[in-house]
Amino acid sequence: MNYFMACPEPGMGTWYFEVDAEGVAYRQIVVEEDGSWVTSNQKHEQYHFMLAEHPIDLDDPYYENIAKTQFEELWSRSLQATMEKWQKIKSILPVGMKIEGEIEAFFPQGTLVNLFKQQAVGLADTAELSKTSPPEKMYPRHKLTATVKGYDEVNQWVVLEHAYMV
Structure with missing residues (x-):
């Protein structure tokens, strides 16, 4: 870098x-x-x-x-x-939890997902999401569900897996 x-x-x-x-x-x-x-x-x-x-x-x-x-x-x-807020987010979004959100933006790291209920940012694998989603839904504000896989401490993002459009 x-x-x-x-x-x-x-x-x-x-x-x-x-x-x-x-x-x-x-x-x-x-x-x-x-x-x-x-x-x-x-x-x-x-x-x-x-x-x-x-x-x-x-x-x-x-x-x-x-x-x-x-x-x-x-x-x-x-x-x-933002560390206090980040620690709270991790406590309310444990690994394995199913969540809902909507596409917010596309970054080199992946698809940013607005997790409204928890006031958090999720990160989904764009290539994986594309495999399970029709192209017309791969845009901001389209809703998806996913499972919490872990946490990106560098960006304070919730890492998501098994994401699919609803």
Whole structure:
């Protein structure tokens, strides 16, 4: 993975990215001018799930290389801010529990699922979901059911298995 920062323009804060060798973003942090944060792992009221939609040109001088440790330190600070909520989510969504939700977004890691009742984000395997779902239902707001498989501690997502559209 590669790590970058950029300052798009005055008033837009500082943007941090974790990208793969092709420039595809996996995690993103925006530190706003007022000190607030927007992270790609949590749904934001205004920005939804913010993650670069197109690969980043790794050779573009607009993006400044940063150390992985710098990115991880910021990411860790963002996770700490939501740790109490994350621990509660894990306690109410044990492994093996059947859940319902709806498709929220598609990320490189998989399909993000809004688990409304628990106010949590689930992660389903997009390839597996595609095998059991008609293409016309592979869009945001379509409902699905799944089973809790485990937890993605890096993103504070509930990992799902046996997901299928309802």
